[in-house]
Amino acid sequence: MKHLAFALTGGLMLALSTPALAQKIRVGCTSSADCGTAMIAVDQGIFEKHGLDVEMTRIALNSNIPPALLSNSLEIGGPTSSVFLQAVDGGLDLVAVAGASVMHEATNQGTVAVIRDGVTIDSAKDFVGKKVGVPGFGAYIHILFNRYLMAGGVDPAQVNMVETSFPSMPDVIRTGAVDAVASGGPTVQRILSSGTGHLGPRFVAELGGDAPIIFYAATRQWAEANPEAVAKFQQAIAEAAALAASDREVVIASVAKFTEQNPDLVRATPPSKYVAELTTDGLGWWLELMQKQGLLQGSVDPGKLIVAAP
Structure with a gap:
């Protein structure tokens, strides 16, 4: 009996000292x-500290993210604001769980x-x-490029646009498959450094804006079934945003x-601005812009799309 009691006590102590398994996302x-x-x-290790086991996957085109969420290939994705709103308008029950990047002067220039x-x-x-590569129809850059064309008196239908992933942009420029690409981030520097392309219009900077570029989204079903995981994810993203604001080299290393x-x-690319909090005003800016382009069929209420942080 003493041996049994010792074994039971030892097992209890081991259970108490063993951390709970981190939730996989x-x-x-x-x-x-x-x-x-x-x-x-x-x-x-910020996710790990908050009890999450996060695995990141590269997605070729932003427009592929909502279907991946719906098929349970992903728990959370980073769609652009426009891709997210079009998916919701099309009947997908998605919610925004945390903010990521927002438009600001540096990235607008870039x-x-x-x-x-x-x-x-x-x-x-x-x-x-002309034939122009855009990183996903309905994605952030595509919508803003349309906005630029329309402001300049050009119907976007007069431009031959093709979906072109960021990684393939240097190749399609080099081979002459397109006349231009609408792009941003390190991809621009890759093309310029290769000597096959040159800078054209800074089409976002000419019009400005400070709305969210992308944010982290999930299906409503998953978010409602995993409120603790969502809260931990939000806390981790807020902590990472604070670190990014104070240490540019950390951002460069992780992005690279x-x-x-x-x-x-990456270092030569204009730095992104990260804001973990989402507002209905930011989504409203996109809604108005997309409605002007005839990209939304119904009425979308931004107040029902954001999961509030704890």
């Missing part, structure tokens, strides 16, 4: 710096059209009849690792 983002806070939270050498494009009207880019190219 798969997070999907494209090869850009916009999900930098999740990258940092993985590399710096989101540009890169023109293939030998092609001249200086204004919106010069894009008429996830995107498989040279750190010097």
Whole structure:
């Protein structure tokens, strides 16, 4: 009996001293710096500290993220605001669980059209009849490029746009498959450093804005079934955003690792601004812009789409 009591006591002590298994969460983002806070939270052990086991996956096109959430291939993804709103408008029951990157002066300057050498494009009207690669139809850059064209008196239908993932942009410029790409982040530096393209219009900076670029989203079903995991994720992202604001080198290291880019190219890229908190005003800005472009069929209430932080 003494041996049994000792075994039971020892087993209880072992159970009490063994930490609970971290909850597994798969997070999907494209090869850009916009999900930098999740990258940092993985590399710096912030997710682990909050009891989460997060695995990040690169997604080729931003428009692939909502279907991946719906099919349970991902628990959380980083869609652009426009992709998220179009998915919700189309009937997908998604919610925003945390903020990621927002538009600001530096990234607005860095989101540009890169023109293939030998092609001249200086204004919106010069894009008429040209073939332009965009990183996902309905994605942030695509919508803002349309906004630029329309402000310049050009119907976007007059431009031949094709979906082109960030990693493939240097190749499609080099081979002449497109006349230009609408891009941002380290991809721009890769093209410029290769000597096959040059800077064209800074189409976002010309019009400005401070709305969210991307945020972290999940299905409503998953978020409601996992409120503790959502709260821990929000706390970790807020901590990573604070670290990113104070240490640029941490951002560079994590972005370079996830995107498989040279750190010097990431360093030469305008820094992203990360804000963990989401507001209905930011989503409202996108709703108005997309409605003007005829990209939404119904009425979307931003107040029902944000999971509040604890």
